[in-house]
Amino acid sequence: MNPNAVIISGGSRGLGLVLVKHVLARGCAVATFARSATPDMAALAKEFPDRFLFEPFDSANTAAMDTFVGKVFAKWGGIYGLVNNAAIGQDHLLANMPVEVIGQLLDVNLKAPILLTRAVVRRMLLGGGGRIVNITSICGQRGYAALTVYSATKGGMDAFTRSLARELGGRGIWVNSIAPGFFPSAMSSSLAARQLDTIRRRTPTERLCKEEDLLPVLDTLLFAESNITGMTYVVDGGSSI
Template sequence: MDLIIVTGSSKGLGFSICKRLLESNYMVVGIARTKSEEFLNLQKAYPKELFYKEYDFNNTANIQLLVREITKEYGNIYGLINNAALGYDGILGTMHESQISELIRVNIEAPIILTKYVSRSMIMKFRGRIINIGSIIGNTGFNGLSVYGATKASMQGFTRSLARELGKANITVNTIAPGYMQTAMTSKLQGQKLESIKRRSPLGHLVTVDDVAGSVLFLLSDDAKNITGTIITVDAGSVS
């Protein structure tokens, strides 16, 4: 049973990814700052397949130790899903420098360092899959999300270059860039604001976290063994 690490695993997209992986017979280590009730319930349903590590990626100094613990406890790592990220909404001119630093640290530095140490386990076995969760905002931009957009765009560059580095070790590296997703947060949107978002999509609706999780499953599968260095957009056609 292949081992997959999923960061930001307690809720939203990360939780959906964990659930779909378990249903597809993967073993999963979820990493998050806190364990949600829904994650706890999922653990009860999959006690031998789903595990949890509490970690705050503001702390980049101990990432190597985290990976060492996971490898020692659960074995070699086949897949890494870099999903954890922060997204402060604010105009750059009024954003505090500490928030800018935190976004860069959590959204760029932490996943790069995590990938550095996880990829060592993959190189030893000459197999592995690395999937970075990006955002269409990395390409399109969005008012009030300039720093967040910069971090997501940088991960696309990281993906393309790392794919070239690790290809000779039979490791693929890709990014999934979701659009506006149907979540508990967006369910609060009503009226013209929600309709304007839907109108951007040729399909006339928002994507779901399960849609994006399905793309993760595809990139982990044998069908995607020759896909690497690619940005896969899942947004119901909003940026087409």
């Protein structure tokens, strides 16, 4: 299979931006989207005019997402990889959680990546295969108070990974998840320094994750000639063992 285009959702900042830069450095064409553009998106468009595409839209806009996938397919003649990275985090005790916030978490973290995956898989099937990597979280496997609905969406994506891997393994499409531990970003900024310090002290490697820690696993799941599908890889310095 010839690796060509990779779609990475939510590549404007945080982990997504690190993944976008890394996959560009591997020589692939990369397409990403987020609700808002950042200066990094303009800089990458200038640096890689033929290999980088950013479009601003909300993943709740299914029509915009479908159009984007079609555009990527037409522009680069196929879609090799998908990284479902875009997500939101909200910490609320469940009893106090507004119903709108619950709906938003389910829409952005579960429904949108499922619909994006469906749109991409239809193109991957035409191209004879591909690789899908879902960025989930250790919250999908371990309990964290005030992160109940977020945890449900991430555990849901891990379950989606396993069943989709069964569905598509014979068609050359491999599906896996990477479940990171907490790392500093806009999403985790609501955690107090004290909470992050507690996580760090409980981590066998004695440090929090950073985005780059995921790259060796991403390379294996996206690019290696392995025989791995349906798995969730935890990258958290051992904090959840």
